[in-house]
Amino acid sequence: MSSILQINNVTKKYSNHTALNNVSLEIKEKAVFGLLGPNGAGKTSLIRIINQITGPDTGEILFKNEKLSPKHIEQIGYLPEERGLYKKMPVGEQAMYLARLKGLSKAEAKKRLIYWFEKFEMQGWWKKRIDELSKGMQQKVQFIVTILHEPQLLILDEPFSGFDPINAQLIKNEILELRKKGATIIFSTHNMGSVEELCDNIALIHKSEKILDGSVKDIRKNFRTNTYKVTFKGNVLGFTNALWTGAEILEKSSEDDVHTLTIKLLNGVTSSQMLQAVLPLCEILSFTEIVPSMNDIFIRKVNEGNEVLGTKSNYTE
DSSP states (O other): OOEEEEEEEEEEEETTEEEEEEEEEEEETTOEEEEEOOTTSSHHHHHHHHTTSSOOSEEEEEETTEEOOGGGGGGEEEEOSSOOOOTTSBHHHHHHHHHHHTTOOHHHHHHHHHHHHHHTTOGGGTTSBGGGSOHHHHHHHHHHHHHTTOOSEEEEESTTTTOOHHHHHHHHHHHHHHHHTTOEEEEEOSOHHHHHHHOSEEEEEETTEEEEEEEHHHHHHHTOOOEEEEEEEEOHHHHHHHHGGGEEEEEEEEETTEEEEEEEEOTTOOHHHHHHHHGGGEEEEEEEEOOOOHHHHHHHHHHHHHHHTTOOSOOOO
């Protein structure tokens, strides 16, 4: 799959603060790319450079193998975390105005807006002022005007902020549908559950530097800790003796004659070897590998970065 965006060795400094330090990323076409990091990591600076609000001090960005330039702006849609709607302006008038700024004709803008307003059940909002709408309703309006011109690249910064679960799911479904139709989405968020649900690939930026990137599937696989949860019937002492030095018991609970252990395999012992050792002694009811979530990985990598830089406080989200 070809790349829509190549970010090559980008550095950005403000006075004596380094916002980005030699950051390189490759974003494939028709994918959802998670741009992750704690507050102040450098994500917003990178997004502003992609949108050509500012420029890098060194390095370059290629859009479909061409150096990023003003002609590419019309192919990018940007939903900022801080929404930017005019509070006193009617919804329909404002949506038309923003659509025309994106290059749509009056007729085409009206046609597309009617489609989206009907799809999101917003028909009665056309003459309402923005300040008459709830935060979630305002965000629906801004989401629509962001995607209305059908950009090839969408940059969504915390798109679910302020949404109730039903409307958050509505937007998630639309993001997946946009990808299906050919759009590429850069998705900046602190919501690791959404990352696992939506993203194909991610990059983690911390203190101006990229400290992790790759596919969500491969990253979770690489951070496996050889830890399993096993539920069984039988003698707990016999079970643990059979493991001997091949495993460490991390957690243990029992209810009647059913026991659940969380174990970490040691010394190169495989899950198959462990099961062979204990099967003659008990009845296995369930056996599941505990794979770290993206949230666990995020916190671990950020804290590792803090330790390298001599920061003592732990990041706990």
